[in-house]
Amino acid sequence: MLYALCFLLFMVGLYGVLVKRNLIKIIISLIIMESAVNVFIVMVGYRKDGIAPILNKTMQHQELVQRAVDPVPQALVLTAIVIGLGVTAMTIAIAMRLYERFGTYDIQEIKRLKG
Amino acid sequence: MQIIPLFVAIPLGVAFFIPMVARKRPRVADTLANLTTLALFLMAISVIGKNGVYWMGGWGPFKHVPLGINLVLDGVSVFMLITIALISFLVTIYSIQYMDKFTAKARFYALFLLMLAGMNGVALTGDLFNLYVFLEIASIASYALVAFGCEHEELEASFKYLVLGSVGSTLILFGVAITYAMTGNLNMAQVSSIIGGELKPIHLFVVALFISGFGLKAALIPFHAWLPDAHPSAPAPISAMLSGVLIKTIGVYAMARVMFNVIGITPLTSYVLMVLGTVSMVVGVLLAMGQDDIKRFLAYSSISQVGYVVLAVGIGTRFAIAAGLFHLINHAVFKSLLFLNSGAIEYATGTRDLNKMGRLREKMPVTSTTSFIGSMAIAGIPPFSGFWSKLFIIIAAVQAERYGFAAWAAGVSVLTLAAFMRLQRRAFFGERHEAYDSAKEVPGTMQASMVGLAILCIVMGFLWLPQARETFLIPAAKVLQEGLNYASNILGM
Numbered sequence: 001m002l003y004a005l006c007f008l009l010f011m012v013g014l015y016g017v018l019v020k021r022n023l024i025k026i027i028i029s030l031i032i033m034e035s036a037v038n039v040f041i042v043m044v045g046y047r048k049d050g051i052a053p054i055l056n057k058t059m060q061h062q063e064l065v066q067r068a069v070d071p072v073p074q075a076l077v078l079t080a081i082v083i084g085l086g087v088t089a090m091t092i093a094i095a096m097r098l099y100e101r102f103g104t105y106d107i108q109e110i111k112r113l114k115g
Numbered sequence: 116m117q118i119i120p121l122f123v124a125i126p127l128g129v130a131f132f133i134p135m136v137a138r139k140r141p142r143v144a145d146t147l148a149n150l151t152t153l154a155l156f157l158m159a160i161s162v163i164g165k166n167g168v169y170w171m172g173g174w175g176p177f178k179h180v181p182l183g184i185n186l187v188l189d190g191v192s193v194f195m196l197i198t199i200a201l202i203s204f205l206v207t208i209y210s211i212q213y214m215d216k217f218t219a220k221a222r223f224y225a226l227f228l229l230m231l232a233g234m235n236g237v238a239l240t241g242d243l244f245n246l247y248v249f250l251e252i253a254s255i256a257s258y259a260l261v262a263f264g265c266e267h268e269e270l271e272a273s274f275k276y277l278v279l280g281s282v283g284s285t286l287i288l289f290g291v292a293i294t295y296a297m298t299g300n301l302n303m304a305q306v307s308s309i310i311g312g313e314l315k316p317i318h319l320f321v322v323a324l325f326i327s328g329f330g331l332k333a334a335l336i337p338f339h340a341w342l343p344d345a346h347p348s349a350p351a352p353i354s355a356m357l358s359g360v361l362i363k364t365i366g367v368y369a370m371a372r373v374m375f376n377v378i379g380i381t382p383l384t385s386y387v388l389m390v391l392g393t394v395s396m397v398v399g400v401l402l403a404m405g406q407d408d409i410k411r412f413l414a415y416s417s418i419s420q421v422g423y424v425v426l427a428v429g430i431g432t433r434f435a436i437a438a439g440l441f442h443l444i445n446h447a448v449f450k451s452l453l454f455l456n457s458g459a460i461e462y463a464t465g466t467r468d469l470n471k472m473g474r475l476r477e478k479m480p481v482t483s484t485t486s487f488i489g490s491m492a493i494a495g496i497p498p499f500s501g502f503w504s505k506l507f508i509i510i511a512a513v514q515a516e517r518y519g520f521a522a523w524a525a526g527v528s529v530l531t532l533a534a535f536m537r538l539q540r541r542a543f544f545g546e547r548h549e550a551y552d553s554a555k556e557v558p559g560t561m562q563a564s565m566v567g568l569a570i571l572c573i574v575m576g577f578l579w580l581p582q583a584r585e586t587f588l589i590p591a592a593k594v595l596q597e598g599l600n601y602a603s604n605i606l607g608m
Contacts, residue, residue: 044296
């Protein structure tokens with residue numbers, strides 16, 4: 001169920017990228033797509049009533065393995081967020097430069113390239 | 116194998132270093148960048164025929180189960196490293212004088228080397244998530260490089276490229292996440308030994324995600340919209356890198372690696388690859404025919420030539436894959452040469468419009484001759500390298516009893532010849548136009564790089580001689596063709 005919602009969110013983002021004309025709305029749609037994937041990765045590692053994957057002195061290895069959530073997706077999602085930040089910053093910088101040049105955010109008016 | 120991580124570390128370190136020391140001194144930046152690419156080229160030559168695995172941070176496999184991230188050096192990786200290093204070395208020589216008209220040279224080299232680090236990483240990595248990270252490093256650097264001139268067209272092209280490229284990356288990341296959910300592992304070797312070539316419906320979904328994600332990066336036909344804008348808008352050395360190497364490394368190579376070695380090729384995926392390749396091949400060359408902008412013409416022709424490589428890899432026999440890889444390195448050489456020629460014309464005359472050129476042969480003999488060699492090589496005229504690789508792709512298709520695909524490949528070759536004859540006639544022969552008067556030959560280093568690539572266009576044909584083939588092409592094809600044996604090779608080491 002949650003996975004389906006996640007996929008739906010992904011599709012919302014993809015729809016926005018394909019259909020919207022405003023540069024800022026396209027950027028927001030890209031961010032929605034990225035977030036959908038990030039949420040999916042976190043859910044992969046989720047376990048009901050799980051504990052943080054930290055081994056302390058009172059705990060046995062076996063207990064940790066049985067109860068802790070999977071730490072790998074958390075590491076992955078951190079990296080993915082940082083990469084997403086880089087891409088978003090780049091996109092916004094280019095969108096700002098485009099606005100300086102063309103005086104508009106409408107992609108229908110920004111078209112010098114043809115063919 | 117302590118040399119493996121240096122392929123990523125050296126360009127990454129120099130990319131960080133150049134803007135700090137050479138911001139006001141462009142000659143220092145030139146020297147550093149050229150030395151770096153030369154060093155990478157020599158290192159790539161030195162690892163021919165070697166295999167090895169490097170475990171990052173010393174986290175090796177525990178009872179044959181991998182724990183950390185690994186870099187893998189095998190036949191295909193070596194092949195890609197050499198292609199990347201060769202083209203980037205000649206392109207940095209060309210950039211010395213071409214990039215003088217831009218101001219921020221140190222930043223140009225920084226982004227260039229960042230892209231190089233990303234591509235080398237993609238070629239070497241043995242971990243799915245790491246593949247995504249390196250892919251994004253290369254992509255982000257290339258988005259910035261396309262927008263490098265900061266004019267209207269460049270920004271527009273870069274935005275288009277950025278949006279479609281990010282969608283592609285997101286699809287790939289989604290595929291990686293589902294793979295992790297299925298197998299609980301990200302190491303390519305371990306994942307492939309868990310999946311074991313047996314495809315359930317969820318695997319098909321992953322295959323679809325990867326094909327569309329990497330297809331967007333490789334600009335195969337239904338996903339190609341960004342390429343004819345992005346490649347012409349970048350500065351000429353970057354156009355040469357993007358068309359010559361980037362779309363192949365992060366598109367075709369990454370797709371082939373994941374399809375063959377991680378998920379395992381099935382008749383269905385191999386058929387999809389062949390159809391995608393053939394469609395790109397045919398539509399790319401047809402779209403190229405009508406272009407008046409010389410770089411846009413070359414960009415469409417790149418789509419068509421990458422179609423050949425994907426078709427050959429899709430056929431999937433060892434001979435076909437070797438022929439496809441042979442075409443991949445040949446195309447990297449002659450397409451970079453043609454893009455550098457178009458850059459030379461733009462440098463000398465200030466225009467890319469074929470209608471304004473004509474008779475440039477008299478004013479620019481070196482550019483004209485090298486461009487003629489490049490055109491003949493891409494069109495597949497006998498002594499040049501393109502002829503051999505196209506011939507072997509067609510033979511491989513016939514051997515695999517794919518007669519229809521073989522016929523399409525032969526037909527597209529004829530169309531390519533027609534398209535490039537038109538380019539030659541309008542730019543270098545034919546009537547004089549306004550660009551003729553201002554044209555003059557380009558400076559020395561630009562000539563040197565073009566002549567070097569033109570010589571390679573002829574020499575590359577010898578790669579198919581038995582000895583060269585056995586040390587270089589066949590080991591590369593063998594790794595892909597043996598598919599899931601990849602797992603036992605890596606984990607056994």
